[in-house]
Amino acid sequence: MSASMRTLLLLPLMACVPSEPLAPWKVEMLRTEFSMDGVEVPPARDNAWGDDPLAIELGRCLFHDTRLSEPVEGIDPVSCNTCHDIEHGGADPRGTPTSLMASGGYSSRQSPSLYNGAWRGTGVGWNWEGSKSEMWRQIQGPLQGHPHNSDPLEVSQRVLTFHGEQYEATFGAPPVLPAGPYEELSAAEDLVVMSVFDNVAKSLEAYSRTLVSQDSAFDRAVNGEPEAMSSAAWRGADVFIGDGFCNECHRGPAFSDQTLHNIGVSQANGPLVPSVDPGQGVFLTPGLRGVSRTAPYMHNGSVDSLWDVLEFYRFGGHASGYVGESEIRELHLTDEQLADLEAFLNALDGAPLMADHITGKGCP
Ligand code: HEC
Ligand code: HEC
Structure with missing residues (x-):
């Protein structure tokens, strides 16, 4: 077989090889849990003009x-x-x-x-x-x-x-x-x-x-285009549903369980933010699609970058200055795992x- 013929035969095969294959059941779990493909926007509450x-x-x-x-x-x-x-x-x-x-x-x-x-x-x-x-x-x-x-x-x-x-x-x-x-x-x-x-x-x-926010690299990757996500982002997806426990709260197509949690965010963020928020430390889980664009983070804007958010989770929340009891614990994640998680979060950017x-x- 000539070299050019071999290339021709290999090309379609290579296109199907995922950048970092996860076990098929994990890919399927990611797809059913988080994909936006074919998901309808939930109806408006008490608003007849919601879709007019x-x-x-x-x-x-x-x-x-x-x-x-x-x-x-x-x-x-x-x-x-x-x-x-x-x-x-x-x-x-x-x-x-x-x-x-x-x-x-x-x-x-x-x-x-x-x-x-x-x-x-x-x-x-x-x-x-x-x-x-x-x-x-x-x-x-x-x-x-x-x-x-x-x-x-x-x-x-x-x-x-x-x-x-x-x-x-x-x-x-x-x-x-x-x-x-x-x-x-x-x-x-x-x-x-x-x-x-x-x-x-x-x-x-x-x-x-x-x-x-839809049609992200992530959505394409779990719907038959695995190469749409980098290997790092695939590994990050694995951490997200594995060692990071992120999907305990960030789940569903918008990456939020739409309920309230205390994750130990310190109130300290300068003199203009009250020392006790009326939320008493308990806040709605934010969605994560497009999150690479929405810095600074948390209800009081107290965390500057996505990397800092991930370090925050690794340390199990802020050490002090938060109200009530935090639900999260220290995570034993390496720097590589954090970088992979960051790559995954970046893959959640939707099409403009x-x-x-x-x-x-x-x-x-
Ligand atoms: C126990 C529930 C819970 C778990 C587990 C959890 N989160 Fe969160 N997450 C929240 C809540 C609640 C907030 C907002 C807290 C606040 O503002 O005080 C948040 C905030 C964030 C933010 C900032 C978003 C913004 O718009 O400000 C990012 C990014 C994030 N989480 C990513 C993650 C990742 C990655 C993991 C896994 C390592 C994770 N979360 C695990 C509940 C959770
Ligand atoms: C001065 C800044 C500011 C302006 C102007 C403003 N917002 Fe907001 N918006 C906020 C803040 C801060 C919150 C969170 C409020 C809270 O938690 O109490 C919020 C919350 C929201 C939410 C709820 C989001 C969610 O997922 O819970 C919606 C929807 C919203 N705003 C839409 C609007 C619209 C539409 C306008 C224009 C009429 C507007 N906002 C003007 C700062 C602003």
Whole structure:
């Protein structure tokens, strides 16, 4: 057989050889437990517009609009995207110590990634404590408080001023809003404002639900393209479900069990973060898809890099300064295993969304 013929015969074979084969049952376990292929986005809770195309489009425009916040001299107005920067996995890369708000103060918590936030609906709920049982109710928090330095009436007025046509096309003709100020409205007037303000938040939820991180190197690798992941990432996958015990909490297609755990994260992160978080040390497991883009990490942004997160786990959490009782223990992992885990986490980056979809391009 000539050398060129041998190459021809070998090529298709080589393409099928995984970079680092795991036992077939492990690959199958990874696929059934974590793959996004063919998985449907969970339904919205109490939001009939959750998947409505017009609401999604209105939500996209509102998400990127800094005009919804009340300007304060010397401070940049914010949009949702300021704190949930979609290019950074929907988290806040400013990070130090936590997000600057339109009112000039700092948020006491780090912005969670918005990617795959729809999967929160399969568990206790939204935000680091899981205390909001609908996504749109969580969204109303920053809209009417310090983050946007605004109230429901001001936000509703601005939405109807800048996005009136889009609003009407989506929800029908809006009511006439009372004059305000908001604090002086009667209960009946408040109901009128809320009918608009609820729709605003529901359209923002509709848009946020489209931020799905999928089609990662990992998904391709466990669905018949093993070479899509490096050997290091395959070994990391093995540590993730093996010696690292990571899948005890980071499991399911979004890599979160959507429940609350205490893993011993120290509260210390500068004077602006409270010494005791109302969460009392217990927080929702974050999803891990796209996690390479969402530094800094943890509810208070206290861990700077993925490597530092992995060292944190190796040492079994922070030695002191955390509240309550931690559920994790010291892990006996080598530096190589940590590097493999890091390679695996990097392989969870999803395919980028359409460029137009992650900006306010073309919006009024
Ligand atoms: C000043 C920064 C800031 C702004 C502006 C902001 N957020 Fe957030 N967002 C946060 C923080 C911090 C949390 C976590 C809150 C908590 O745990 O109490 C959060 C939580 C969320 C969550 C829950 C995520 C989850 O998986 O639990 C959603 C959804 C969300 N924000 C959407 C939005 C939308 C939409 C807007 C625009 C109206 C917005 N946010 C504006 C900082 C911000
Ligand atoms: C007992 C449950 C549990 C186990 C086991 C666990 N995690 Fe976590 N993980 C969490 C929780 C809860 C948080 C958020 C804690 C906080 O912010 O205070 C978190 C945070 C993270 C973060 C930061 C994400 C972000 O967006 O800030 C990464 C990365 C991470 N875990 C990876 C891992 C890896 C890798 C392993 C295995 C070595 C692991 N986790 C094991 C529950 C767990």
